[in-house]
Amino acid sequence: MPTSACGINCDICKLNLMGICSSCGSGKSPEARKKLEAQNRIFGNTCAILSCACMNNLSHCLRDCNMFPCDNFRLGPYPFSPGFLSMQERRRKQTPPALTHNSTPVAIPAEYWESLEKRDMQMLCNFTLANPHPSGGLVFRFLREDILVDTSERCLKRLKEGIWEKTEDPLLELITLLYFNNIKSFHPIGKDIVGTSDLKEAHFFRGPHTLKLSPLSERYGNDLNGFKDAAEYLGGKAVDMASSGYMLLPFPRVPLYYLLWKGDDEFKPRISVLFERSVEEYFEADAIWGLVTRVSFALLKGPEC
Ligand code: SF4
Ligand code: SF4
Structure with missing residues (x-):
């Protein structure tokens, strides 16, 4: 397994070619166990990152751990710079790329909002299990969070510390508008x-x-x-x-x-x-x-x- 738990690719390192350092392997690999044993034998301690990934049975911190970037990376001497870790933290909070199936940017036609404004919100709420909102729009549950479809401001909003804030999530906006515009009846779930x-x-x-x-x-x-x-x-x-x-x-x-x-x-x-x-x-x-x-x-x- 060429890539170590931390993300370093040991197999393209000259230290590895020279036989000075062996590959760490993923946190689930036999190489990782061997490396930990060797580190313990030679240095009297082990790499905190490799130990933690092995203990948690995770292959690669960057891909598999929800804690990344954790203090083992932030406070340890290697392998990544603070700038790289901050970039990772920031970008992991981004909304998904707003691209269609053709990899073109998602565009929201104004008429989708216009036609939604004309729908009977009470009936729409009955069909969809959404709740009417005093602004004239409606609130629905998307997975684990409430989303306000604000028809007066023509945007989606998320609750942040008790306040509805506009959110830029074009793919969600598009499918939301299509759903609430197209639904004309509802069906029991789990039947077909x-x-x-x-x-x-x-x-x-x-x-x-x-x-x-x-x-x-x-x-x-x-x-x-x-x-x-x-x-x-x-x-x-x-x-x-x-x-x-x-x-x-x-x-x-x-x-x-x-x-x-x-x-x-x-x-x-x-x-x-x-x-x-x-x-x-x-x-x-x-x-x-x-x-x-x-x-x-x-x-x-x-x-x-
Ligand atoms: S930081 Fe730890 S896991 Fe990564 S290459 Fe070094 S010893 Fe291996
Ligand atoms: S807590 Fe840190 S070191 Fe441990 S598996 Fe997660 S990212 Fe890796």
């Missing part, structure tokens, strides 16, 4: 669960528009506990499917089922997503792609420490 290949626009999800699930498989494929923590943090409910499965609710009546299949000697681990068939009543294929991309981003981000 389907995959992309069962949808009317199944052809859309092939080739370049395949759902972007490989980052999730990379992150959680060998870490069922990490998957469970992230899904439960987002309010997910366990379902009896695959090696581990969770129902997540980006809108109160629109579940997405994330299923993790453990790998074996023959197959790599993988993650798939299922839907209620009714999802097609609210979203066209490109919007379903956007919905899954936005929810997957939240799952990948995981719990905030």
Whole structure:
């Protein structure tokens, strides 16, 4: 395993080529255990980062630990500068890239807001389990947080210390407007669960528009506990499917089922997503792609420490 727990790639280091230093390996690797033993024998102590990753059974701090960048990095002598760690901390709080399935910037047509303003908010709340807001808009639960759809200011807002603040999250804004504009009725959930290949626009999800699930498989494929923590943090409910499965609710009546299949000697681990068939009543294929991309981003981000 070339990359160490901390993220340094020991296999491209001359010290490794010269046989002076061995590869640390990931926090789950036999190389890591050997390195810790060697450090203990030679120096009388061990690298705090490597020990911690091994103890927590995490492969790579930067990818797998929700505490990164922790004090082992901040206070230790190596391997990253304070500037790099601050950049990591700042950018991990960013909202997801606002890109469509074609990698073009997400644009919000003004008429989406205009048509939403004309809808009967009380009826919309009944259909969607959202709550009316005194501003004339509505509040709905997106995964684990309340979102205000502010129709008077034409923006989404998040609660920050008791105050609704405008939030820039174009992908969420787009799917929210499509959902609240398109919904005309609602359906019981859990009755007709389907995959992309069962949808009317199944052809859309092939080739370049395949759902972007490989980052999730990379992150959680060998870490069922990490998957469970992230899904439960987002309010997910366990379902009896695959090696581990969770129902997540980006809108109160629109579940997405994330299923993790453990790998074996023959197959790599993988993650798939299922839907209620009714999802097609609210979203066209490109919007379903956007919905899954936005929810997957939240799952990948995981719990905030
Ligand atoms: S900081 Fe620790 S884990 Fe990273 S290369 Fe050095 S000894 Fe290995
Ligand atoms: S707490 Fe720090 S050192 Fe330990 S696994 Fe997480 S990021 Fe790595």
